[in-house]
Amino acid sequence: MKNTTRVAVLPEQPVLAASYRVLLFAMALTGVAQMPIFKRYYIADIPGLGWLAKYYLTHALHYLGASLLLVLVAYCMAVYLLSLRKRYVLTGSALVRIALLGAIVVTGGFRVLKNLPGISFSPGFTQFIDIAHLSFMMLLFLVGAAAVLLRWTWLADRNAARIEA
Amino acid sequence: MTSMSRRSFLKGGLAAACAACASQLPKPAGAAVAGGQELATLIDIRRCIGCEACVEACRDANSEKYPEPEHPFPEMFPARVKASDWSGDETREVRDRLTPYNWLFIQDATVMVNGEETTLTIPRRCMHCQNPPCANLCPWGAARKLKNGIALIDADLCLGGKKCQVVCPWCIPQRQTGVGLYLDLLPRFAGNGVMYKCDRCHxxxxxxxxxxxxxxxxxxxxxxxxxxxxxxxxxxxxxxxGGYIYGETENGGTNTLYVSPVPFEEIERAIETGPGRPHLQPVEDRMAKAENLTTAMLIAPVAGVAAAVGRIAKGLKSGQDTAGDPR
Known part of the structure; x- marks a missing residue:
């Protein structure tokens, strides 16, 4: 690691990074809310958090968050592939996070498919995608937490510097 | 009527069974009758005399599926989580509402029919929605919909979290504590039994x-x-x-259609509703919002790529390299 200076590649990068973190948190919250635990464990009783026990609302918010996350992921991927990759390379931790995001999108996509009229999967496959979706999200959180603590970046200058994501 | 009476349903089933034998490809006759479509039921309310023969037949046919809970139940945490116990000798016999041991009951409505006060008796059970929220929103995959239109809950998988009941427009599934998979996991902290409802004798x-x-x-x-x-x-x-239909469009369409000689608003006012006693109100399509948001999800990546292309083009136009010098 020749140079560990954290720098922004794009002017909008701080906004993208903040949006990514807020969206991931919102997705985790509304995702966990699909399980009947927030009411049981009094979390929905906290003033202002009653909505966490409303399944249809949290489900719609999860879908909305997924749409916004897809916009963000597609934007970043396209900017990287069309422009940034000339000068920057994805770091190892970025590749791990991208793989986990991809796995979350694929398993989430199957869950969305299952919820459409006329489409049903076997109980085993449904359980598999539910548990896999949850597990990939937990792994992404662990890797993300490590990235924050250890100051891992997404991009590295092909020539030298590590770049802030 | 083409293939809807008992006789013609069985005739169709027999024909399908013969065809299956002939082709050496055995398949369920019921599915063959449906011709790949979902099966639905039509309930002509005028004909029901409230004899409860259907209720008894349901109990006989499904008694093997009924819960036999282990006592005492695990102590729940937190204490606000209450056990639902219908397994007592008396409660098992309850027939005037839905319970884990009674998946079909007769609802009474005294209304005016052609100027005469009449008591209608209405068989009530799961509506078997075409796009069932119970199956879609079950976080554990225990509730699902079969190709023949039946919505069922797998008692071997259900943890009894009751989400299916909460999202069901008619609050149909009923819980029995002390039985099921949750006992093998974290009985104190997650789950609370198994949810039961009509599976249309799948x-x-x-x-x-x-x-x-x-x-x-x-x-x-x-x-x-x-x-x-x-x-x-x-x-x-x-x-x-000159009657009225319920179930054709409710919750986006169900596989149980009622036909009544009086408007369902009148019946709704006359029936007793509450826990285990479902209403007959109009129901909007509960999964419609999710379906609309699915479209948004499909458009989202395209929007992201378009924004990126615009961003890069703008950068080029202003003479700046998108991958500019690190700041």
Whole structure:
């Protein structure tokens, strides 16, 4: 690691990074809310958090968050592939996070498919995608937490510097 | 009516069974009758005399599926989580509402029919929605919909979290504590038994037989067949008697259609509703919002790529390299 200076590649990068973190948190919250635990464990009783026990609302918010996350992921991927990759390379931790995001999108996509009229999967496959979706999200959180603590970046200058994501 | 009476349903099932034997490809006659479509039932409320033969037949046909909970129940955490116990000698016999041991009951409504006060008796059970929220939103995959239109809860998988009941527009599934998979996981901290409801005798329908409630009815209140035909028949019947239909569009469409001689608003005012006693109000499509948001999800990546292309083009136009010097 020749140079560990954290720098922004794009002017909008701080906004993208903040949006990514807020969206991931919102997705985790509304995702966990699909399980009947927030009411049981009094979390929905906290003033202002009653909505966490409303399944249809949290489900719609999860879908909305997924749409916004897809916009963000597609934007970043396209900017990287069309422009940034000339000068920057994805770091190892970025590749791990991208793989986990991809796995979350694929398993989430199957869950969305299952919820459409006329489409049903076997109980085993449904359980598999539910548990896999949850597990990939937990792994992404662990890797993300490590990235924050250890100051891992997404991009590295092909020539030298590590770049802030 | 084409294939909806008991006799013609069985005839169709027999024909399908013969065809299956001939082709050496055995398949459920019920599915063959449906011609790949979902099966729906039509309940002609006028015909029901409230004899409860369907209720008894349901209990007989499904008694093996009924819960036999282990006592005492695990102590729940936190204490606000209450056990639902219908397994007592008396509660098992409850027949005037839905319970884990009673998946079909008769609801009474005293209304005016042609100027005469009449008590209508209405068989009530799961509506078997075409796009069932219970199956879609179950976080554990325990509730699901079969290709033949049956929505069922797998008692071996259900943890009894009751989400299916909360999201069901009619609050149909009923919980029994002390039974099921949760006992093998974290019985104190997660789950609370198993949810039970009508599965339209799927074990019989798979064999090309009729659900027990339809088979046992002495008045022919219910008929079953491919949904398209059932909907057509419901309209024909409603037109003939100047009646009303419930279930065709409720929650986006269900596989249980009621035809009544009086508006369902009147019946709704006359029936007793509450826990285990479902209403007959209009129901909007609860999954419609999710379906609309699915479209948004499909557009989202395209929007992201378009924004990126615009961003790069703008950068080039202003003479700046998008991958500018690190700041």
């Amino acid at each position: 074990q019989l329908v798979e064999k090309g037989e009729l659900p027990a409630c339809i088979e046992a009815c002495p008045e022919g209140v219910q008929t079953i067949g491919p949904r398209e035909e059932i909907v057509r028949e419901a309209h024909r019947l409603a037109e003939r008697i």
